[in-house]
Amino acid sequence: MASHSDSAEDRRNDVMERHREAADAVVPERTSLYIGGEFTEPAGGETFATIDPTTTQELASVARGREADVNRAVEAAWEAFETEWSEHSPGDRQRILTEIADVIEANADELARLETLDNGKPITEARIDVDSAAEQFRYFAGIVRENGGETMTEGSRYGQVISEPYGVVAQVIPWNFPLLMASWKLAPALAAGNCTVLKPAEQTPLSALRLAGLLDEVVPDGVVNVVTGFGEEAGDPLTRHPDVRKVAFTGSTAVGKQVMTNAAENVTDVTLELGGKSPVVVFSDVDVPKAVQLITAAIFYNTGECCEAGSRLFVHEDVADDVLDGLVNAIDEMEIGDPLREATDLGPKVSTEQVDRTLEYLEAAQDAGGRFLAGGDRPDDEVLSEGCYVEPTLIEGLEHDHAAVQEEIFGPVLEVFRWTDYETMMELANDVDYGLAGGVITDDVTQANRAARDIEAGYIWINSYHDLAPGLPFGGYKQSGIGRELSADTLDHYRQTKTINLSLG
Numbered sequence: 001m002a003s004h005s006d007s008a009e010d011r012r013n014d015v016m017e018r019h020r021e022a023a024d025a026v027v028p029e030r031t032s033l034y035i036g037g038e039f040t041e042p043a044g045g046e047t048f049a050t051i052d053p054t055t056t057q058e059l060a061s062v063a064r065g066r067e068a069d070v071n072r073a074v075e076a077a078w079e080a081f082e083t084e085w086s087e088h089s090p091g092d093r094q095r096i097l098t099e100i101a102d103v104i105e106a107n108a109d110e111l112a113r114l115e116t117l118d119n120g121k122p123i124t125e126a127r128i129d130v131d132s133a134a135e136q137f138r139y140f141a142g143i144v145r146e147n148g149g150e151t152m153t154e155g156s157r158y159g160q161v162i163s164e165p166y167g168v169v170a171q172v173i174p175w176n177f178p179l180l181m182a183s184w185k186l187a188p189a190l191a192a193g194n195c196t197v198l199k200p201a202e203q204t205p206l207s208a209l210r211l212a213g214l215l216d217e218v219v220p221d222g223v224v225n226v227v228t229g230f231g232e233e234a235g236d237p238l239t240r241h242p243d244v245r246k247v248a249f250t251g252s253t254a255v256g257k258q259v260m261t262n263a264a265e266n267v268t269d270v271t272l273e274l275g276g277k278s279p280v281v282v283f284s285d286v287d288v289p290k291a292v293q294l295i296t297a298a299i300f301y302n303t304g305e306c307c308e309a310g311s312r313l314f315v316h317e318d319v320a321d322d323v324l325d326g327l328v329n330a331i332d333e334m335e336i337g338d339p340l341r342e343a344t345d346l347g348p349k350v351s352t353e354q355v356d357r358t359l360e361y362l363e364a365a366q367d368a369g370g371r372f373l374a375g376g377d378r379p380d381d382e383v384l385s386e387g388c389y390v391e392p393t394l395i396e397g398l399e400h401d402h403a404a405v406q407e408e409i410f411g412p413v414l415e416v417f418r419w420t421d422y423e424t425m426m427e428l429a430n431d432v433d434y435g436l437a438g439g440v441i442t443d444d445v446t447q448a449n450r451a452a453r454d455i456e457a458g459y460i461w462i463n464s465y466h467d468l469a470p471g472l473p474f475g476g477y478k479q480s481g482i483g484r485e486l487s488a489d490t491l492d493h494y495r496q497t498k499t500i501n502l503s504l505g
């Protein structure tokens, strides 16, 4: 094993070797489509490569699903629904969901390493994803029996209001939390009694395929189907399929709009969890080191590739210099490097395309007079030269209407604005098309509550960030989405209401 005194080449080779060994141990053998309980080749026989963003080497060759494969998967899902799954009681589904949680936990180490290889996220964060994925299934297992329904009697009229599953649902997910997003989708859909066709992101298909392999022993054939492939080739036909009764999508707002249009062709119900450009508001009374810690986590967790990332900082003038100095120091101390190492705080971005996209925003910000207090480029470290790395970056001095401020960069980039007047600051904080989340840092309860109510967003943290708990609904205002995940409400997004009006006369 190379040490810090070794040459850059030795250390780079060390990273390569560590990733090769991990890939040999955890990349799943079966990377074809998973349809009707079987791993099966795509009709066209095509594949595509998924890349390890730390080394930019190919990790695996994965089935490239297209419309014919989507059709096969939707058919298999309906067959499973009609012949078996719709007969399962809530109690059966509760048992199966619990078994899924157990099987995820039993394979947690393998799943975490696989996620780190395919996505580039630090292994410590990948472990949190895996635990949270299991937790999703446990949460919905816990509430699946609460399937009440209502009745109404009025003269000779006896009314019943019941909820029924849609049957077959389509679920399309992004690359930033591949396993976690799969669990956010699968757990409520199955709990509500549906069968599903899941389309993972083309950048990170491996954990969904491994999960399919694990579910094979637990879930009846055809209840969960996984079609890997590209958005236009597999996601598009899936979300416009006439036999799909519900579309659930997580991804960018641009693609979300397209998915909504697709679903409109068949008047299919849609939930959308989309992008964000969330404000973090810091008041003058804060404890600076604590605020710095929260702000750092808000933007740099998962390399900034979080829909809810706190990417616009509004810091009160009275503490701005101290907070910014603290942030520059915190960035200096961050370990950027191999995400398989326990000490790493910031890994690579998911792909070279995402690096280029982030650097384009940084260039535009510089051209517009943005001052880089930290970062602004790829790291100047030969060992990282093969990987998809971008420095953690702090920018001050941009106009709030600049594209880098208005649009989701989805990288480790924080834009800073100082404020003195609350109303003016809040106007800017809300002056974006997004409304997914927000953060407020202050020990003044009244200020905290006022700001939490004034920020136009679906989820506000006061003196914390990224802390999500099953039972507390998550979802966006404005162009950040429609619907809520993580809560009992989510079950209703996967069910339809039926009224039965019986005449007793």
Ligand code: NAD
Pocket (backbone or CB within 6 Å): 172, 173, 174, 175, 176, 177, 181, 199, 200, 201, 202, 229, 230, 231, 232, 234, 235, 236, 239, 250, 251, 252, 253, 255, 256, 258, 259, 272, 273, 274, 275, 276, 306, 307, 308, 408, 410, 436, 476, 480, 481
């Ligand atoms: P993306 O929109 O490019 O892709 C998401 C998924 O949609 C992928 O599986 C992709 O293959 C598929 N897709 C692409 N084109 C399609 C089409 N025409 N029809 C159907 N499917 C299509 O997003 P991404 O780059 O993978 O992920 C990042 C985005 O996801 C960010 O905007 C982020 O904010 C968002 N996100 C939101 C949440 C949330 O809960 N709100 C959570 C995670 C990520």
